[in-house]
Every structure is written in structure tokens, then in C-alpha cells.
Amino acid sequence: MRLKDKVALITGGASGIGRATALLFSREGALVSVVDWDEAGGQAVVEAIRSEGRQANFVYCDVTQALDCQHAVQETLNQWGRLDILFNNAGAIRRASVLETTEQEWDWMMAVNVKSVFLMSKYAIPIMEEGGGGVIINTGSGWGLVGGANAVSYCASKGAVVNLTRAMAIDHGPDNIRVNCICPGDTDTSMLRDEAQQLGVAVEEFLAEAADRPLRRIGTPEDIAQAALYLASDASSFVSGATLVVDGGGLAG
Secondary structure (H helix, E strand, C coil), X not given: CCCCCCEEEEECCCCXXXXXXXXXXXXXXXXXXXXXXXXXXXXXXXHHHHHCCCCEEEEECCCCCHHHHHHHHHHHHHHHCCCCEEEECCCCCCCCCCCCCCHHHHHHHHHHHHHHHHHHHHHHHHHHHHCCCEEEEEECCHHHCCCCCCCHHHHHHHHHHHHHHHHHHHHHHHHCEEEEEEEECCECCHHHHXXXXXXXXXXXXXXXXXXXXXXXXXXXXXXXXXXXXXXXXXXXXXXXXCEEEECCCCCCC
16 A cells, blocks of 8 residues: 555546556555546546545546646545645647648647646645645656657657656755656557557557567556556655656667
């Protein structure tokens, strides 16, 4: 029970990495707010947690909107009385070059992947300060550390998340708030399969190419959830401003 009685808010919690993390955190003793704009998916995660005898709630939120983010934090506070862990996990991808990316697509990617981290953190940090500290985990990407083909808005946004993490760790460390970033490699989620469709590549072919890394497989949402658990728990009590690459060795060579 590494998170016993901690309160965790997870954006993008209705599916993929967010869902796996919500389930894992709850099994480790956390009270979980599942935050997403997919109400059906989010409620399903909550029911799965409750069916195992643990506590969770769902909060609808468009993470690109300040009022929604403020509401999600306040609802979590109203429900549980505190906020210890914020997992900024909501994200999107657009596979296109500069020439193929529209201004609207660029703005959308920056809003979902970067602005959401800013907004959720802006409203969560004062609550954490009042509670004596907390943990913020941001989902970056391997492509936030190196470039990738036909993904300019995604690479730019995830690079911003990596450095935003460092800046926040400096600003809020004195308040006992640790801020870290997970950079997953290709992980078997609906977003990864959507990439194949955007590129016009057969899904199985795309997944096989994605598995071409030292461990010879793509990641699972549970792989990333375990990394989030480490960063959320006291096992990482002296870790802040760090970027944890979880990619099966993809960036090693």
C-alpha cells in the first residue's frame, strides 16, 4: 500500500496509461479522481475500482479550459479533502510535418499537451502547498527528447512538457512539491493505433515497427503505470526535476 490514504487526480484517466495508473494507484491505497472528457470510459474505470472495494470518483474535464481544470481540482478537494498527487497524463498526437500541419492543429496540440499541464498544475499547487507538499507527474514522450519524423507539433509540445517539468521542480521544490516527467516509448494504446491510421499504415505493420527496440516489444499501459507509481511514492522522495525514460531501450542507441 505505497499510496495509502493519498489522493490522486489523473487526467486522461478514462483509457490507456491513465486507466492503468488509476487502477494501480487505487490498489496501492490511493483515493482516485479519474478526470477525462470521455464520461462513459471514465465512469467505467471508477466502477472497476469500486468493484474491487476501493474508492474513486469521475470528474468531467476539458483540460484545455481553465474553468474545467479549476473545477476538477475543486471537485477532488470537495470529495477527499486534500490533493497529494497530480498526474498530468492527458494528451494527443498529430502526425504531420510543418507544411502539413494547420494553425488550428498546432494550437490544439499545444493546448492538449502543454496548456493542460500548466492549467491543472496552476490550480493544484496551492492545494498541495496548504497540505504540506505533493507530487506532480507529467507525461512527456521519447519524442520530447529527440526528434521524430512527421510529428512536429507533437515533438514540440512534448519537448515543452519536459522543460516545463524542470522549471516547476525548481519553483516549487521549497514547498515540498516534487515534479517529474515520464517519457514513454511506443505504448499499446488507442492513441498509438490512431497514429497508424493517420499515416495510412496497417496497424499490425506499424506495431511491428514500433517493437524494433532492444527489448523487442512495445510498452503496455501497465509498464508506464509502474513508473508513475515509483514517482508518486516515497521510493522517489529525493527525485525531482527528473525525466524518466520508459521505452524498452529505444533511445539507448
